[in-house]
Amino acid sequence: MGAQLRLLRRRIRSVKSTAKITRAQELIASSRIVKAQMRMQAALPYEREITRAVTGVVSNAASVDHPLTVAKENPSKAGVLVVTSDSGFCGGFNANVLREAEALRGLLESRGLSVVPFVTGRKGVTWHSFRNREMGGQWVGFSRAPSYRNAKEIAETLIESFKDDNGIDEIHIVSTEFVSMLTQNVVVKRILPLEVEETEASETDAIPPYFEFEPTAADVLESLLPRYVESRIFTALLESAASEEAARRRAMKSATDNANELIRVFTMQMNQARQAEITQEISEIVGGASALADAAAGKE
Amino acid sequence: MVIAKTVDGEIGIMPQHAPVLGVLVEGGVLRVKREGEGDLVAAVHGGFISVADDEVSVLAEVAELGSEVDVAAARDALDRAQASIEANQEDADAAIEAKRAKARLRAAGEEV
Numbered sequence: 065m066g067a068q069l070r071l072l073r074r075r076i077r078s079v080k081s082t083a084k085i086t087r088a089q090e091l092i093a094s095s096r097i098v099k100a101q102m103r104m105q106a107a108l109p110y111e112r113e114i115t116r117a118v119t120g121v122v123s124n125a126a127s128v129d130h131p132l133t134v135a136k137e138n139p140s141k142a143g144v145l146v147v148t149s150d151s152g153f154c155g156g157f158n159a160n161v162l163r164e165a166e167a168l169r170g171l172l173e174s175r176g177l178s179v180v181p182f183v184t185g186r187k188g189v190t191w192h193s194f195r196n197r198e199m200g201g202q203w204v205g206f207s208r209a210p211s212y213r214n215a216k217e218i219a220e221t222l223i224e225s226f227k228d229d230n231g232i233d234e235i236h237i238v239s240t241e242f243v244s245m246l247t248q249n250v251v252v253k254r255i256l257p258l259e260v261e262e263t264e265a266s267e268t269d270a271i272p273p274y275f276e277f278e279p280t281a282a283d284v285l286e287s288l289l290p291r292y293v294e295s296r297i298f299t300a301l302l303e304s305a306a307s308e309e310a311a312r313r314r315a316m317k318s319a320t321d322n323a324n325e326l327i328r329v330f331t332m333q334m335n336q337a338r339q340a341e342i343t344q345e346i347s348e349i350v351g352g353a354s355a356l357a358d359a360a361a362g363k364e
Numbered sequence: 365m366v367i368a369k370t371v372d373g374e375i376g377i378m379p380q381h382a383p384v385l386g387v388l389v390e391g392g393v394l395r396v397k398r399e400g401e402g403d404l405v406a407a408v409h410g411g412f413i414s415v416a417d418d419e420v421s422v423l424a425e426v427a428e429l430g431s432e433v434d435v436a437a438a439r440d441a442l443d444r445a446q447a448s449i450e451a452n453q454e455d456a457d458a459a460i461e462a463k464r465a466k467a468r469l470r471a472a473g474e475e476v
Contacts, residue, residue, distance in 0.1 A: 113421045117385060117414050275416070278370045278386030287387050288412060291423070 066341050072334040076327055083323035089153060090316035093309045096208070097245065100306035103209075104242065107302055111295050118292045120275050121285050122258065130285050135257045139233035142177045143200055143222060144168060147239035147300055148188030149308040150207040155315030157240065157248075157308055158187040164250040165238045172236075180232055182222060184214075184301070200225060200232070208305055215298035222297075223290055226256055235293075239300040240307035246314075248307035255296050366420045367395040368413050377415055384415045391463030393470050394422060405430035407471035409464050426464075430471035438468040 122133065146165045148158045169179045180200040183189050185207045192199055201221045206214045225231035235256040241249045277284045366377045369392035375384070388394075388411050396404040411424035442465035448458040 110423060113414065113423055114412075116416075117412060117423065120383075120385060120414070120416070275383045275385045275414075278375065278384060279372045283371070284385050284387055284412070287410075288385075291411070291425070 066337060069334060069337045069341065072330050072337060076330045076334065079323050079326045079330065083320055083327065086316045086319040086323060090313055090320060093313035093316060096309040097306060097313060100209075100302065100309055101242070104299075104302045104306055107295075107299060111299050114288070114292050114295050118258070118288060121277075121281060121288060130282065130289065133258050133285070133289070136233045139177055141180055141232045142172045142234040142236060143180045143182055143225060143232035144172075145182045145184070145218065145222065145235065145237045145239075145297070145300075146188050147237070147304040148183065148185030148191075148207070149304070150186040150204055152187065153315060154308055154312035155318075157311035158185070158191070160250045161238055161240060162188065162191055164252060168236060168238060168252050172234075177234070180225075182218070184218065185304075206301075207308060210298070210301035210305055212294070212298055215294050215301055219290060219294040219297050222256075223293060237297070237300055239304045240311075242303045242306040242310065245310055248310055253296075253300075255293055365397045366413075367397070368392065368408070368422065369394075370413065375413070377413075377420055379418060381415050381418075383417075384413070386413045387411075388413055388422070388424065390460055391467035393467050394427075405471045405473070407433065407464070407467040409467065428468060428471065430473060433468045433472035435469065435472050435474055438465050438472070439474075441465040442469065 144165060146161060148161050152158070165181070169181075172179050181192055181197060182201040183192055183199050184203045186204045189199070189202045189204055192202075201218070203214065203218060222232075222235055226233070226235060234254060237253050237255055239251060239253075241251045243249060368375055368377075368386070369389050370386035371389050372386070375386060377384070388408055390410050392408050394406045394408045398404060407428045407430065408422060408424045409426040411422065411427075414421050414423070442462060445458045445461035445465060449462060452458070
């Protein structure tokens with residue numbers, strides 16, 4: 065057997081085993097997306113209600129001055145929560161988030177703010193520590209299935225730093241939003257201080273009810289806002305988890321497709337090499353036989 | 365009718381109640397009185413109750429339906445918490461633990 069033939073056989077075998085692995089990864093990711101989506105759905109009612117409650121308090125009690133709602137006059141530090149994944153094999157998922165985080169960093173620095181990154185996910189943490197960026201906090205190990213406890217832990221760190229006079233004055237979050245199986249967008253949101261939108265009440269909107277507060281509006285806000293921040297972070301973590309799996313599924317699918325294409329090309333090359341070898345052998349035999357025949361004819 | 369325990373005291377909400385937003389206490393028992401059925405009881409730890417448009421929503425940090433409470437585990441947790449309170453009077457975590465365990469037991473219809 066020719067050396068080229070053997071080489072091609074070996075390459076086909078190795079590509080085939082890679083294709084098997086990526087195919088399996090793809091299937092695992094697709095089943096995980098469904099679970100992640102279910103978790104997202106389950107967290108939705110809570111988030112909706114808490115957003116409604118916060119809107120209720122803020123629109124009812126405009127006079128409430130709470131450290132978490134009022135923008136500081138001269139903000140000097142901004143915290144950016146970057147949500148990335150723990151494991152790779154998910155295409156441009158982490159690169160997209162980190163690029164957007166860098167863009168936000170540039171934007172904030174142009175406003176004269178120094179940026180403190182808070183990072184979740186092993187990929188983001190490595191990215192930051194490789195560049196010797198000091199992080200305000202880092203959390204790893206739950207990017208695929210975040211629990212509320214994780215969100216609470218992150219929120220506590222952020223709020224503590226936010227309340228601290230020398231701490232951060234703004235909190236932004238960079239994460240991936242899950243739109244559909246095929247579309248995930250990187251989004252940048254400011255979670256604190258709250259952005260108060262003045263909206264014209266349209267006729268279709270119900271007038272926001274005038275709430276009574278037990279015990280007072282300020283007390284309600286005091287305990288409501290941390291929950292709100294937790295809930296926003298939790299939603300971001302869940303969406304990011306679903307997006308991560310979707311990105312992984314897509315990356316693994318194209319890897320499998322590429323592997324199959326490689327196998328096709330190599331098989332063709334291998335067949336060509338084999339045929340060339342056979343042709344050569346035949347012509348050698350024919351040539352040899354006719355040379356013998358010629359030699360025999362010459363003797364007579 | 366929904367009965368909940370806010371930091372100001374118990375609050376009962378009947379249909380057509382005015383909009384209210386209240387902070388719930390740690391280790392409270394929420395009771396929903398229903399017509400033609402038994403009460404729905406739940407142990408609710410922290411969180412909020414919000415009433416608007418004839419709708420009551422309870423946003424709790426942790427909640428457990430009375431029928432789902434593991435009574436033995438709750439009793440165990442209560443005993444442990446009380447033991448550590450006796451050992452150290454200023455153990456705030458244990459005090460909260462004890463409150464939670466009591467609320468779970470009460471929600472399950474047990475005497476505490």
